[in-house]
Amino acid sequence: MRPISRRKLIAGGVAATAGVAGLAAAARLAQHYGLIPPDHGGIYGPGQTLTYAAQRLLTMHSLAREFPRSMISKTPFANATAPPNDLFKRHQASGFADWRLAVDGMVARPGSFSVSDLKSLPVRSQITEVACEEGWSYIAEWIGTPLTAVLNEVGTLPQARYVVFFSIDSEWWDSIDMADALHSQTLLTHGMNDGDLPVSFGGPLRMRVPRQLGYKSVKYITRLTVTDSLKSFGRGLGSSEPDYGYAWYAGI
């Protein structure tokens, strides 16, 4: 082993100090521009953060690919069945007439919407692909009310940073940042392929976030909460998915 010269030692020290200072500055900038995901801690935190920050910068204004009608899958795959809880079954028996979407948190006018209330707001349809983290996929036409239309109705406060959404299955909840919440393709979906959204595909109401994998598109939505921090929800990781090892950000 060669002895390390004093000059090298000083140069190394300066470089290390500059590196640490640079990292600290980068972390502050990333925090300021909302590039740090809620699950940034832990052993896989660096990977989750790099992926989220890189993709958030890259996809600031991008639209998920939309497909021609001829590419709609003849055999879409529903994956999971309806939640077996009694509350859902009662709603199903009454044709979901009493299904409500509660909206609360950092909004000027907290409110509650029936599915037909949502249908009276602007509705759009899009033909996009659902890609499951397991590897399979299908294309369907999704008809729904853009989340932005609902957020406009309730008046989102300027400090809002995330929208948290809850399924009737209380163990299934998730959240998206405002970039995805205000994205034109993020739909509170109530229709699929020209009909009502089937229960097996998330009916009567499913959050569709087509720039992220299927698990972000939570089924059976009953409540939205607008917030500036995810710390008070569950374990503070932004979603029920990190409990099973999955990333909060599902763009990859």
Added chain:
Amino acid sequence: MSTADSLANPGNPRHGAVVRATHWITVIAFFALLISGAEIVISHPRFYWGEVGNALTRPLFTLPIPASRSTVPTGYGYVLPDQNGWSRSLHFQAAWVGVLTGLVYAIFSLWTGHFRKSLFPAAADRNWTALWKVIARYLRREPSDEIEAHSYNVVQRTAYLTVIFVLFPLVIWTGLAMSPAFDSAVPVAVNALGGRQSARTLHFFVSGSLLLFLVVHVTMVVLGGFRSRMRAMIVGRVATPKERT
């Protein structure tokens, strides 16, 4: 530094510090990607071609293994434990480590001329005859000559260049093409491959090619002299002929 210089001065390292460090970091990242990738495949061991494919569509081919999800028809009466959560997190973290390490290696190699000096075959060797000569020597199980302890032969150079400039870029591209967010920004990444499921199938085959390279690479290291080759890649120094006996 030419081969002759290296031979003339045994103090010169066989592999530079950057090459050695990036090599072993890549080894760790590759194993993490391989294991986590295999776990992810087990959740849906069916492959398709085109844009879409799922348990209700006809697969291009199916791996004859059980799955870790009960929704996949495999013909097996049981379901393996589901490992996708940590596997996905590890897969993408290891991918970042691999890509950033590759970037350091590529910048270093361009800067120092490592690609040109150590990897691109000499003009005289850029033909099938030269390649075949080395392969024939391998097949005859002849020991490598002294020069090969200090520099790569044309078959090694071709294999390493294929991995660095063909397989690594392809595995990154086909992997990124499976990201719905990346595809929203760069749709051509997935469309040029023929769709999402084609990208997934190609990712599987490119990964398989890398695994094949790994097996051959390790076999050749063992045949070429495990201790001296490992020593060259760990501490940099090549054992002298006397030490090697």
